[in-house]
Amino acid sequence: MRNTNALIRCLAFACAVLPATSDSAQEHEQYIKLEAGPLFGESIQAQATGALAGSQKLTMRPGVRFNAEFGYLITDWLHGTFNTGLLMNGVNDGLRGNGAPYFYRIPFLAGVVVSYPNNSLWTPYAGLSAGASLVILDGKVDVGAVQLLGRAREIVFTWEFQAGLKYEWTETMDVTFGYRMIGISGPEFKYNNGPGPTKLQFEHALSHSFTVGLSWNF
Secondary structure, three states: OHHHHHHHHHHHHHHHHHHHHHHHHHOOOEEEEEEEEEEEEOOEEEEEEEOOOEEEEEOEOOEEEEEEEEEEEEEOOEEEEEEEEEEEEEEOOOOHHHOOOEEEEEEEEEEEEEEOOOOOOEEEEEEEEEEEEEEEEEEEEEEOOEEEEEEEEEEEEEEEEEEEEEEEOOOOEEEEEEEEEEEEOOOEEEEOOOOOOEEEEEOOEEEEEEEEEEEEEO
8 A cells, every 4th residue: 555655646746747847848949040141152163155155263242141040859959940041142343233243042951950058058059951042143244255144043952051159148039150151053054145045054152151140949
């Protein structure tokens, strides 16, 4: 009887504690993070083939990146993520009003983020993701002696690495300081300028951004 009473007390305690533990574990299982910051694109080798032919290394002016990321809890230290945004660089040194092109990337990526939970307000994190990007080249492009004019689009494979620190501002909001490196497979743009169709092939393009963001946890 004594053992039975002890077992009943243990079961009653477990029934009282487990729901509270479960509710606590389920708090803040998702987050939405919005980021922005400067964007630096590496030079890209461009090759025009077809009716018009030429080759030139195109330099990227500093640009801007906006990013939105949704994350969901897998374990205490691992999140699954989906992110999108807008990356924009000017090409070469001209102004848009003079016809110089702008290079846009709109990524759609899925991945994972690993964090290091600890007793401080600062949490380091790093992640990898992959997917596709809509790439747009808008304006006049000078490739050697070849001039291509218009707006060309392409969808290409994209990967990204990110790392940074988040600071727990409130129970439901974090401030983040991050670095992102994004790579896109060489897009091939198609033009119909001049005597006939021309293809403009870019090599693999890398861009680097440093962002500040806000993350809402729910």
